[in-house]
Amino acid sequence: VSTQSTGGDNHASWEHLRMSIPMLLSLNVAGYPFVGADVGGFFGNPSVELLTRWYQAAIFQPFLRGHAHIDTKRREPWLFGEEATANIREALVLRYQLLPYLYTLFYEASVDNSPVMRPLWYEFPEDSAQHSNQKEFLVGPALLSSPVLESGESTHYTTLPGKEVWYNYHTLTQHEATSSLSTIVKMSTMPLFIRGGSIVPIKKRLRRSSELMAGDPYTLIVATNSKGEAVGRAYNDDTKTFNYQKGDLMYREIKLSNNQLTNRVISGSYASPEVERIVLLGIGKHSATLNGEFKNQPSREPWEFTQHPSREKLPM
Amino acid sequence: LASRRQGEPAKQWYQRRVRGSDGSDEPGTAACPNGHFYCTNKGFKGQLMGSSRVDDGICDCCDGSDEKEGQCENTCVALGAQMAEAAKIIRKEQAIGFQQRLAYVADGKAAKARRDEDIGRLAGERDKLRGEMDEREKVRNEAEGPAKAAKEAAKAKFDAEEAARKEVEDEQIRKEAEIIFRGMDQDKDGETTLEEVQQYSTGEESLLDVDETLNIQELSIPDILESLQNKIRMQREDARKDEQREVKKKQKRAKKPELKKQPVPEVVKEEEEEEELWGEDGQKIQKNKEYIPEPDEFDDLDDEEEDEPEDVAPIRNTISYDAETQKLIDVFEEAETLYNEAKKQFEHAERQVEEVEKLNEIDFGRDEEFFSMRGECFELHDGKYKYKMCPFDQCTQDGTNIGKWEGWEKDGKGNVNYGVMLYSRGAGCWQGPNRSTRVEVKCGSKNEIVSAEEPAKCEYAYVFKTPAACTKVQEEHEIHDEL
Numbered sequence: 001v002s003t004q005s006t007g008g009d010n011h012a013s014w015e016h017l018r019m020s021i022p023m024l025l026s027l028n029v030a031g032y033p034f035v036g037a038d039v040g041g042f043f044g045n046p047s048v049e050l051l052t053r054w055y056q057a058a059i060f061q062p063f064l065r066g067h068a069h070i071d072t073k074r075r076e077p078w079l080f081g082e083e084a085t086a087n088i089r090e091a092l093v094l095r096y097q098l099l100p101y102l103y104t105l106f107y108e109a110s111v112d113n114s115p116v117m118r119p120l121w122y123e124f125p126e127d128s129a130q131h132s133n134q135k136e137f138l139v140g141p142a143l144l145s146s147p148v149l150e151s152g153e154s155t156h157y158t159t160l161p162g163k164e165v166w167y168n169y170h171t172l173t174q175h176e177a178t179s180s181l182s183t184i185v186k187m188s189t190m191p192l193f194i195r196g197g198s199i200v201p202i203k204k205r206l207r208r209s210s211e212l213m214a215g216d217p218y219t220l221i222v223a224t225n226s227k228g229e230a231v232g233r234a235y236n237d238d239t240k241t242f243n244y245q246k247g248d249l250m251y252r253e254i255k256l257s258n259n260q261l262t263n264r265v266i267s268g269s270y271a272s273p274e275v276e277r278i279v280l281l282g283i284g285k286h287s288a289t290l291n292g293e294f295k296n297q298p299s300r301e302p303w304e305f306t307q308h309p310s311r312e313k314l315p316m
Numbered sequence: 317l318a319s320r321r322q323g324e325p326a327k328q329w330y331q332r333r334v335r336g337s338d339g340s341d342e343p344g345t346a347a348c349p350n351g352h353f354y355c356t357n358k359g360f361k362g363q364l365m366g367s368s369r370v371d372d373g374i375c376d377c378c379d380g381s382d383e384k385e386g387q388c389e390n391t392c393v394a395l396g397a398q399m400a401e402a403a404k405i406i407r408k409e410q411a412i413g414f415q416q417r418l419a420y421v422a423d424g425k426a427a428k429a430r431r432d433e434d435i436g437r438l439a440g441e442r443d444k445l446r447g448e449m450d451e452r453e454k455v456r457n458e459a460e461g462p463a464k465a466a467k468e469a470a471k472a473k474f475d476a477e478e479a480a481r482k483e484v485e486d487e488q489i490r491k492e493a494e495i496i497f498r499g500m501d502q503d504k505d506g507e508t509t510l511e512e513v514q515q516y517s518t519g520e521e522s523l524l525d526v527d528e529t530l531n532i533q534e535l536s537i538p539d540i541l542e543s544l545q546n547k548i549r550m551q552r553e554d555a556r557k558d559e560q561r562e563v564k565k566k567q568k569r570a571k572k573p574e575l576k577k578q579p580v581p582e583v584v585k586e587e588e589e590e591e592e593l594w595g596e597d598g599q600k601i602q603k604n605k606e607y608i609p610e611p612d613e614f615d616d617l618d619d620e621e622e623d624e625p626e627d628v629a630p631i632r633n634t635i636s637y638d639a640e641t642q643k644l645i646d647v648f649e650e651a652e653t654l655y656n657e658a659k660k661q662f663e664h665a666e667r668q669v670e671e672v673e674k675l676n677e678i679d680f681g682r683d684e685e686f687f688s689m690r691g692e693c694f695e696l697h698d699g700k701y702k703y704k705m706c707p708f709d710q711c712t713q714d715g716t717n718i719g720k721w722e723g724w725e726k727d728g729k730g731n732v733n734y735g736v737m738l739y740s741r742g743a744g745c746w747q748g749p750n751r752s753t754r755v756e757v758k759c760g761s762k763n764e765i766v767s768a769e770e771p772a773k774c775e776y777a778y779v780f781k782t783p784a785a786c787t788k789v790q791e792e793h794e795i796h797d798e799l
Binding site for chain 1: 366369373
């Protein structure tokens with residue numbers, strides 16, 4: 001992947017927060033994916049609200065960095081009181097959880113220069129009404145970010161493009177594609193949606209750094225489409241060396257079709273951690289049985305099935 | 317797979333039995349975000365940490381129980397020994413400091429007692445002196461009127477006499493000038509011509525300036541007469557000055573050496589010496605009754621006069637007061653001297669009271685234990701800067717003021733925290749606040765600044781160790797808990 005870059009000396013203003021999206025989308029489709037804007041703005045001092053919203057938007061942008069002019073006031077995330085600290089921490093935790101997915105996107109970008117941050121038209125070219133949407137963007141093919149970009153906003157409108165279903169990442173609620181989904185937002189709300197038909201690999205264990213996440217097991221979010229199918233890819237390597245160029249990598253495709261969840265190797269033989277959790281979205285109230293086992297998964301612990309939100313447990 | 321419905325719940329399979337939201341059923345893993353893990357750390361001390369530290373490749377527990385078996389070395393016993401050693405050293409320091417503090421407290425309390433004594437006494441003295449000053453002021457004010465009036469009367473008389481005398485003299489001079497003018501009539505034909513004037517002016521005894529004769533054609537007889545008169549007048553004044561100088565010399569030889577300098581005629585100069593007495597009209601009053609010239613208001617800046625060694629004014633006559641007038645003047649002058657003396661003493665006493673009050677305003681600690689370090693200064697060189705603190709006064713970084721004494725830190729409820737000193741309102745910072753310093757005060761065996769930093773722009777932080785903060789000697793286990 002190419003070197004990273006920031007968007008230059010921007011301002012601590014809502015306008016510049018909003019501008020970061022079309023700016024970074026342009027760079028991405030131009031083949032320059034590893035880009036971002038200084039969180040909070042380089043010049044000036046952001047309000048607590050602006051700083052929080054900026055973090056919540058920037059965690060879904062490829063290059064995430066807080067930065068400012070030396071004469072601005074200090075703005076470390078813990079300097080603005082308990083509530084702001086908790087909100088920003090939650091945003092950063094979410095970013096870390098998405099690292100396996102992001103890493104996969106960066107690998108794919110290094111192979112064919114596909115954008116990491118995508119405009120809606122990239123995935124939904126037929127939805128012409130969304131060709132000029134500059135308020136939302138996709139992270140890879142599977143995640144839609146619709147950040148809050150207005151001060152004091154309480155009702156937020158999101159377009160869920162295409163014809164397929166979407167799932168709210170946090171509440172796991174399912175939605176039909178629509179041009180205007182309204183949600184009540186609080187300061188802690190980070191609107192994020194999963195596209196029906198995609199599988200997103202994440203790691204949910206909270207660690208002090210990404211390096212310490214290396215041995216942690218995966219959680220697979222399997223978001224089915226209207227046909228009950230889903231597909232996704234997962235990439236991993238040692239994250240430190242160039243050995244991946246010699247094939248020391250893991251690149252797998254996970255697919256759900258015909259009621260079968262398969263996990264096949266696309267390339268590489270790098271040993272990766274196990275899967276500890278699978279989240280199935282949109283398969284109805286019926287219980288599903290997990291037949292067979294996950295091949296190549298060393299631990300033989302029995303799987304448990306839990307239905308969200310009710311905590312009904314059914315034995316395997 | 318059956319139908320999906322809008323907003324239906326999701327299903328999740330969990331490989332491990334991650335049930336409880338507090339993760340209490342999975343203590344040995346990092347699976348639960350809110351979970352906690354406790355390492356026993358036998359030989360050192362137990363530790364509670366978030367479960368995110370379990371199985372992450374970092375040995376957080378000294379007994380290595382947060383990682384897989386065999387991955388970490390057990391360092392608990394060594395750490396325990398280190399901790400005990402460190403605790404011993406701290407205890408020793410605390411013990412020394414504690415003893416020293418007792419001495420500080422004794423000194424501080426004694427000083428406070430002295431201040432309490434002093435302030436009563438000093439205030440009494442001051443009030444007494446104020447009374448005296450007020451009394452003397454009254455006396456002075458009473459004497460002022462009569463003295464002023466007498467002086468004015470004397471001056472009026474003198475002025476009148478002077479005017480009369482001047483008239484007489486002017487007439488004399490006019491006559492003299494005429495005589496000289498007629499004397500210029502060389503050919504004794506009863507008329508003095510311009511040529512004759514020119515001839516006269518080149519003569520040795522001429523009273524006319526050579527320069528003037530250059531314009532002789534333009535001069536008229538009145539002009540010539542006026543010139544002559546001025547010259548005669550000047551001659552007379554020179555003669556008088558010489559006479560006065562002689563008189564003064566005689567006086568000086570006869571007098572004590574404290575004769576004061578005479579004022580310059582053109583300007584009422586400010587005299588810095590004490591005991592100078594000024595009358596109401598700005599005229600200097602001398603105590604001695606000899607002839608002392610006074611500035612004559614008619615005499616302008618005569619720059620052509622050379623500087624007399626004693627600045628003798630070109631005066632015709634000097635005013636002298638009769639015995640009665642002089643007595644009134646003397647009475648007033650004496651009253652004024654006494655008043656000024658009393659005022660000085662009163663002000664001195666008041667300053668002394670204020671000094672003690674200022675000290676009483678400073679909080680020197682619960683037991684006055686910080687009093688003895690006031691007036692001392694402490695320094696720390698960090699290789700780049702010289703950091704200094706003068707307790708209850710100010711802090712500096714090299715030559716820059718980084719904070720003046722503000723007070724002890726207070727918590728939200730207004731309780732004083734003797735562990736933190738605040739210095740503020742220091743030198744301004746470009747694009748930043750006025751410099752300020754926060755001093756953490758800790759127990760130590762002697763007074764010293766142990767660290768100085770600038771954690772935020774133009775906001776400084778010292779750590780200052782002092783016996784004054786050694787309020788107790790801790791038990792070893794108490795120190796362990798702190799470590």
